[in-house]
Amino acid sequence: MNVEKESWTSQIKKGVLELAILALLKEREMYGFEIVSSLHNRPGLSISAGTVYPLLSRLKKAMLIDSAWRESPVGPPRKYYTLTAKGVSELAEMTNTWLSISNNLQSLLKGGFLE
Template sequence: MSKQMTEMLKGVLEGIVLAILSGRSAYGYEITAWLREQGFSDIAEGTVYALLIRIEQRGFVDVAKVPSEKGPPRKVYSLNAQGRRHLDEFWKTWSFLSERLEQLHKGGT
């Protein structure tokens, strides 16, 4: 992944993770694996776990500890109402930015 891609991804990774959680509950490794399957192969697990801690602290997710066959219980994250509102704002912002960038790309000002 290029440095430019890495920097851009940092700005939207929270929205991506919230979008993943809007479809289903998941634990950190599942989210990381899905991201890698989608081509984000350079994302470190530590990056995703740090982001999950931040969104938990900001009140965007509910967390349940689920027993694991291998080791300690897993923290499973579910998007809550506050997280859905934040995700809605993310999509509005994304739409605004992507429309403006597309205009610039096509030569418009």
């Protein structure tokens, strides 16, 4: 039950996750599993491993991020991702788009009509 609500949060993630991950990578390089753990306690942004790797692949194919293998002291090697120059400028654009959408929605939710 409660199908609508759960599928709705899924839908909203589709637009937001990309931005969230780019924002994370702007601070410092991270590997897939680290991203999953880092977002795990953020309501609405929490994702599973099966979600993050295809997403990272897409971002790399779009040349917004780059990757490098590093050895891990405690397990299998990790693939660390960093923002490319293109990724930095895309992040800036997407941030602006996001703020615009967010503000518009905010005004709708408050019942503020401008037309």
